Amino acid sequence: MKKTKILCTIGPASMSKKTMQQMLKAGMNGIRINTSHGTFDQYNKIIKNIRELDNIPIIIDTNGPEVRINCKSELLVNTGDKIEIGFNNKSTAWFDYDFYKKIKPGMLIMINDGLLQLKLVKKRNKALVLEALTAGLLQNRKGVNLPNLNLGLPILTKKDEEVIKFSNKMDVDFIALSFTRTPQDVKLVRRKLNNDIGIIAKIENSQGIENFDSLLPIVEGIMVARGDLGVEIPSQKIPIIQKDIVKRCNQQSKLVIIATQMLESMITNPLPTRAETSDVANAILDGADTIMLSGETTIGRYPVNSVTEMSKIALDVENNVKSNVKEQGNIGVSEAISSTIFQLCRLLPISKVVTITRSGYTARMISRFRLRQSIIAVTKNRKVRNRLQLYFGVEPVCFSSTVKSDKIVSSARFLHNKGLVKKDELVLFSSGAYSAKKTTNLLGVHKISDILS
Numbered sequence: 001m002k003k004t005k006i007l008c009t010i011g012p013a014s015m016s017k018k019t020m021q022q023m024l025k026a027g028m029n030g031i032r033i034n035t036s037h038g039t040f041d042q043y044n045k046i047i048k049n050i051r052e053l054d055n056i057p058i059i060i061d062t063n064g065p066e067v068r069i070n071c072k073s074e075l076l077v078n079t080g081d082k083i084e085i086g087f088n089n090k091s092t093a094w095f096d097y098d099f100y101k102k103i104k105p106g107m108l109i110m111i112n113d114g115l116l117q118l119k120l121v122k123k124r125n126k127a128l129v130l131e132a133l134t135a136g137l138l139q140n141r142k143g144v145n146l147p148n149l150n151l152g153l154p155i156l157t158k159k160d161e162e163v164i165k166f167s168n169k170m171d172v173d174f175i176a177l178s179f180t181r182t183p184q185d186v187k188l189v190r191r192k193l194n195n196d197i198g199i200i201a202k203i204e205n206s207q208g209i210e211n212f213d214s215l216l217p218i219v220e221g222i223m224v225a226r227g228d229l230g231v232e233i234p235s236q237k238i239p240i241i242q243k244d245i246v247k248r249c250n251q252q253s254k255l256v257i258i259a260t261q262m263l264e265s266m267i268t269n270p271l272p273t274r275a276e277t278s279d280v281a282n283a284i285l286d287g288a289d290t291i292m293l294s295g296e297t298t299i300g301r302y303p304v305n306s307v308t309e310m311s312k313i314a315l316d317v318e319n320n321v322k323s324n325v326k327e328q329g330n331i332g333v334s335e336a337i338s339s340t341i342f343q344l345c346r347l348l349p350i351s352k353v354v355t356i357t358r359s360g361y362t363a364r365m366i367s368r369f370r371l372r373q374s375i376i377a378v379t380k381n382r383k384v385r386n387r388l389q390l391y392f393g394v395e396p397v398c399f400s401s402t403v404k405s406d407k408i409v410s411s412a413r414f415l416h417n418k419g420l421v422k423k424d425e426l427v428l429f430s431s432g433a434y435s436a437k438k439t440t441n442l443l444g445v446h447k448i449s450d451i452l453s
Helices: 017-026 040-053 158-170 183-192 206-210 212-218 226-232 235-251 274-286 303-320 333-347 361-367 382-388 407-417 448-452
Strands: 005-009 030-034 058-061 067-071 075-077 082-085 093-095 108-111 116-124 127-132 136-138 143-145 174-177 198-203 221-225 255-259 290-293 352-356 374-379 394-398 426-431 442-447
Touching (some): 005 303, 116 136, 143 226, 158 174, 183 212, 212 235, 221 226, 221 235, 226 235, 235 274, 274 303, 333 426, 352 361, 407 448
Parallel strands (some): 058 174, 352 374, 352 426
Antiparallel strands (some): 067 143, 075 136
C-alpha cells in the first residue's frame, strides 16, 4: 500500500464524479479546493460529489493577501514591449489592488509565478507603463507578485470571510491559509473557524519563512507553496528551504505538504519529464507526508494519469525514506512510546503497528519515524480519521469499542474482520489506560491468532 499521500486540486478537468472515482482508484488521498477560481456553487458540487464517493479529507484554500491581474482579453507580450496596466476596468488590463502610490520606477512586477516579468518605466494618468523583461501571455486572474514591496494587505479578503463561513457550514477538514506571514494571521483565522477544522499555513513569502519558528507550533500543518515562494525568493534557494521546513515539521510531527509544479508538464502531456519524476521522488525522500497536484488535475488533459504517475513514483521511492527525527531529552510519555515503537519495528518481524488514539497525536508521532510497516490508527472520531489520512504511512479507521476493559482485543477483532490484519501477523499495539490525561502509555506485541483465541 502506498504510504505517501496525494492531494489533488479539483477543477474543471476533475469535477465530475466519474473522474474523481478514477482518481481515487489511482491513488488520490485528499482533495483541495482553490477559491482563487470558481464559485461557491462549484465548491458545493465538488464536496457533494467527493462525499458520495468516499470519506477523504477536504482542504479549502483562502485567496489571501494576493494581487491579481484582470484582462478583457488575452494578450501576447514580447520581450521589450511596453504595455500599460491600470487599476480599474476602464483599462484593457488592470490590477485588482491599488498600489499606484507605493511602487516606484525600476521596480519589478511578476505575473503568473514569474513567467511574465515586467519593469516599471513610469507612471501616468493613474496607470503604469511597464517594459516586458520576458515574453509571455498576459492572462486574466493570474497572480501578481511585487518582490520587496510590502503592500500591507489584510490576511483575509472579503471572499475569504465568505470562504471561512462556507468551510464551517460544509464541515471541511482543513483551511489552507494563503500567504501566512505571522502568528497573528493564524490566530485571526482560528477565531473564525469551527474548533475541529485544522489550519495549514502556506509558506509562500519571506515573512512566512522568517516567522516559521513561531508559526509551526500553532498550526496543524505546513504547505511549501513553491510557486509564489519561488517568485518572492530566488528560486535556487527553494530546494534547501524545502528540506529544512520538511525536517522541522517531521521533528514536531506536523503535517507537511509539498506543492506546485510537481508534474507541471502533465497539464498537456500524458507522461512526466525525468526532472519532474526526480522532483517528486526527492520531496518524498526529504520526508514529505503529502505531495500535491495543482494545474495537472484542475485544467490538465490527464488528471487521472497524473495521479497514477505520482503514485508509481511514490511506491518505488518511499521504502528508501529515512527518519529525520533527532532524539531529544525531557520528552513526554507519548514521545517515548513512539520512539520505542520505532526501535521495536527495527528489531522484531512486526508486520503492522496499530495505535488506538483519541486525538491522533500518537499516530502522528509514530508516522514521523517513517516506518517500513503500515500504521493503522483506530479512532472513534471521524474528523481525527480524516486528518490522519494525509500523514505518511497512516491508515486510519473509525471504530468505537463497546468493550471498556480491553481496547486492544476488541480493536484486533474489528481489524481482522475488516481484513486489515491477518491471523499469522505479528502486530504491535499501542493504547492508553489508567491515565486522566488520555495519553498513550501501553505497548503490546501480539500475534493476531493469540488475541483472537
